[in-house]
Amino acid sequence: MNLTLKIWRQKDANDKGKMVEYKVTEISEHMSFLEMMDVLNEQLIAQGEEPVAFDHDCREGICGMCSMYINGEAHGPDRGITTCQLHMRMFKDGDTIFIEPWRAKAFPVIKDLVVDRSAFDRIQHAGGYVSVNTSGNTQDANALPINKDNADKAFDAATCIGCGACVATCKNSSAMLFVGAKVSQYALLPQGQVEAVDRVKNMVAQMDLEGFGNCTNTGACEIECPKGISLENIARMNSEFLKASLKG
Ligand code: SF4
Numbered sequence: 001m002n003l004t005l006k007i008w009r010q011k012d013a014n015d016k017g018k019m020v021e022y023k024v025t026e027i028s029e030h031m032s033f034l035e036m037m038d039v040l041n042e043q044l045i046a047q048g049e050e051p052v053a054f055d056h057d058c059r060e061g062i063c064g065m066c067s068m069y070i071n072g073e074a075h076g077p078d079r080g081i082t083t084c085q086l087h088m089r090m091f092k093d094g095d096t097i098f099i100e101p102w103r104a105k106a107f108p109v110i111k112d113l114v115v116d117r118s119a120f121d122r123i124q125h126a127g128g129y130v131s132v133n134t135s136g137n138t139q140d141a142n143a144l145p146i147n148k149d150n151a152d153k154a155f156d157a158a159t160c161i162g163c164g165a166c167v168a169t170c171k172n173s174s175a176m177l178f179v180g181a182k183v184s185q186y187a188l189l190p191q192g193q194v195e196a197v198d199r200v201k202n203m204v205a206q207m208d209l210e211g212f213g214n215c216t217n218t219g220a221c222e223i224e225c226p227k228g229i230s231l232e233n234i235a236r237m238n239s240e241f242l243k244a245s246l247k248g
């Protein structure tokens with residue numbers, strides 16, 4: 001198929017940026033969206049032009065790097081997938097595709113489609129971990145019996161890959177689905193209880209400090225999340241935060 005691409009080009013964080021039109025031809029419907037972008041970049045390199053910068057790593061839906069806004073949707077028109085899992089069969093010959101970076105104050109554009117998502121790392125550093133005594137007397141995690149329902153919910157929350165589609169989709173650029181998932185994966189397990197109060201308070205404080213917006217229960221984040229992270233995790237984070245605040 002032959003396609004017209006309108007892509008956001010921005011030299012660096014200080015550049016104003018603009019949409020630039022490109023044509024690609026003979027794109028197979030079996031290609032992934034990133035493979036189609038590779039075809040474009042090979043074409044640009046052959047013409048002596050700067051290739052389009054975009055983030056990617058695993059190319060199998062695990063790393064969460066391939067952030068792209070495609071035709072106005074985070075990760076494009078399919079559901080439950082990342083951009084690297086999006087196939088060109090979702091488009092038709094002659095289509096025009098608009099490709100933009102995530103738009104959020106807390107995710108500044110570095111170059112073209114690449115944004116700085118280190119705000120998520122700083123939120124994780126603020127409390128998204130369990131401290132373990134590694135003196136040699138560490139208890140085997142499997143020695144603690146865990147209710148099956150809680151184990152399943154904790155696992156579901158832990159499947160969040162930190163891609164940022166929830167933030168990019170939210171009209172408020174809220175990071176509450178991401179933070180809700182990261183709080184929930186520990187809140188439901190006995191191992192997470194020791195640091196529970198500090199964890200939720202510190203992660204929420206860091207989230208606010210980074211400039212993410214608030215949740216107004218629109219639910220767009222849940223729809224666009226490639227891992228199907230449920231809004232239930234935001235409710236759990238709010239209740240954990242309330243409990244932690246009452247404990248002082
Ligand atoms: S909650 Fe979903 S959309 Fe948000 S960062 Fe995690 S995987 Fe991505």
Ligand code: FES
Nearest residue numbers: 057059064066084
């Ligand atoms: S490149 Fe890793 S999730 Fe897409």
